Amino acid sequence: MSTTVGLISLGCAKNLIDSEVMIGHLAQAGMSLTPDAELADVLIVNTCSFIDMAKQESIDTIFGAVKDRSADPDRAKQKIIVAGCLSQRFAKDLPGIMPEVDAFIGLDQITKVAPIIENLLGKKNDAEVQKTEGPAATEDPRDFVTLKPQYVPDYSTPRMRLTPDHFAYVKIAEGCNHTCTFCIIPKIRGMHRSRTQDSVVREVEALVKSGVKEINLISQDTTYFGMDQWEGKRPTPNSPVDSTRGESLATLLREINKIEGEFWVRLLYTHPAHWSDELIQTIAECDKVVKYVDIPLQHISDRMLTAMKRVTSGDYIRDLLRRMRAGIPGIGIRTTFIVGFPGETEEDFQELLEFIREFRFERAGVFSYSKEEGTRAEKMDGHIHHATRKSRWSRAMKELQKIAGETNQAQVGKAVRVLVEQPGVGRTEWDAPEIDGSVIVDESIPVGSFADITIGDWRGYDLVAAR
Numbered sequence: 001m002s003t004t005v006g007l008i009s010l011g012c013a014k015n016l017i018d019s020e021v022m023i024g025h026l027a028q029a030g031m032s033l034t035p036d037a038e039l040a041d042v043l044i045v046n047t048c049s050f051i052d053m054a055k056q057e058s059i060d061t062i063f064g065a066v067k068d069r070s071a072d073p074d075r076a077k078q079k080i081i082v083a084g085c086l087s088q089r090f091a092k093d094l095p096g097i098m099p100e101v102d103a104f105i106g107l108d109q110i111t112k113v114a115p116i117i118e119n120l121l122g123k124k125n126d127a128e129v130q131k132t133e134g135p136a137a138t139e140d141p142r143d144f145v146t147l148k149p150q151y152v153p154d155y156s157t158p159r160m161r162l163t164p165d166h167f168a169y170v171k172i173a174e175g176c177n178h179t180c181t182f183c184i185i186p187k188i189r190g191m192h193r194s195r196t197q198d199s200v201v202r203e204v205e206a207l208v209k210s211g212v213k214e215i216n217l218i219s220q221d222t223t224y225f226g227m228d229q230w231e232g233k234r235p236t237p238n239s240p241v242d243s244t245r246g247e248s249l250a251t252l253l254r255e256i257n258k259i260e261g262e263f264w265v266r267l268l269y270t271h272p273a274h275w276s277d278e279l280i281q282t283i284a285e286c287d288k289v290v291k292y293v294d295i296p297l298q299h300i301s302d303r304m305l306t307a308m309k310r311v312t313s314g315d316y317i318r319d320l321l322r323r324m325r326a327g328i329p330g331i332g333i334r335t336t337f338i339v340g341f342p343g344e345t346e347e348d349f350q351e352l353l354e355f356i357r358e359f360r361f362e363r364a365g366v367f368s369y370s371k372e373e374g375t376r377a378e379k380m381d382g383h384i385h386h387a388t389r390k391s392r393w394s395r396a397m398k399e400l401q402k403i404a405g406e407t408n409q410a411q412v413g414k415a416v417r418v419l420v421e422q423p424g425v426g427r428t429e430w431d432a433p434e435i436d437g438s439v440i441v442d443e444s445i446p447v448g449s450f451a452d453i454t455i456g457d458w459r460g461y462d463l464v465a466a467r
Helices: 013-028 052-071 085-089 107-120 185-189 197-209 249-257 277-285 302-308 314-327 346-359 386-411
Strands: 004-009 032-034 042-047 079-084 167-171 214-218 264-267 289-294 332-339 363-368 415-422 425-427 450-459 462-465
Touching: 004 013, 013 032, 013 042, 013 079, 013 107, 013 167, 013 214, 042 052, 042 085, 042 107, 052 079, 052 085, 079 085, 079 107, 085 185, 167 197, 197 214, 197 249, 249 264, 249 277, 249 289, 277 289, 277 314, 314 332, 314 346, 332 346, 332 386, 346 386, 363 386, 386 450, 386 462
Parallel strands: 004 032, 004 042, 042 079, 167 214, 214 264, 264 289, 289 332, 332 363
Antiparallel strands: 415 425, 415 450, 450 462
16 A cells, blocks of 8 residues: 655745645655545645744644644554755754654755655665755754755656646746845755756746646746856846846746747746846737736835845835836736834835835735844844834835725726636736735636636725626
């Protein structure tokens, strides 16, 4: 009888791809998969630890699985594996904190998950599970995590998609070279490392041939794609996308745009410091690239941008946004901000509110600053009282909600194309899966197909097609 494995995937789309890769390797090894934790011989929890809330969800899920196993005699032999960002971030601590867990694997071990499971279940395959990827985090025999991750997927990597048939995420790079003071990701996922352009294009070609209608390009910093492979002068934290230096996001988009088929491409997780006029022109000229950009700005005050180490300035951001709107007609810009960062004054916050009112982002969100262990911001002076952080979050959200309503009202009467997500629900090119709004459409339109509709009304963040 084959080993039955369950997997709980937490966190972002980048983590979801890691789960898909693990499942692909498990299936290749002949293991069975189950959505029911109680039926699994082995239960994997793929964790997130980007911010405190995600970290707590991961911890609660792990201890919940341990508790459920203890309460069910039929699950007494079940093995629990902790994978993902939590096990990588706290690689030296978790084995001592969680004695109930049977194994810990990091980001470089996701392709070795099958032999690690076999080892847990008694197979004498120690040579297959040796920590060869890098320095060991601990000497605990349950701990397979190695430090300084190097792994990056390839188009040939076994993978079983967990998204609906009509859309997919494609991870074009791993890691991040930026040192934003609020962010722990570079310490978890390592330095930026791009896939080759050919690898990404071949994966997208295969996905389109399989019927995928939306390709979502993701990484920690999609705008840095290819730069780490440039020859000659090393790129800097604010080097612009420049195809004269080698493969870049611009050359990748143009190659994907050549692929035959009816589909669109969405660009997520771009960093403002790397935008260039070439990238703006590329998006404008590529008809399969949706006119939507995800560009987390975090703030607009020069004081805050400097404190956050965003290698941008207020003037730079304002100029970039004006060039984007002028160069890409009809673009929808999604961004996120952090309020309550250490040292933020009421003047800084007011500048942010005025910026939001002026630039009227089509899609936007606000995070209240989260003090993250191991970041530079954790040790800064001037941490803001939680009540002030909450108040600023509420005031910023009120502005964004007002703009969202006015933006939706302006869509009424316009003809737009939607991708039907589920019966009666679609998304426009301004709506990324799982994070943006949707459009209520006729339930007779097939799921996974494109449809041209006219907006007749709106409700909250969602639009309603005219009947």
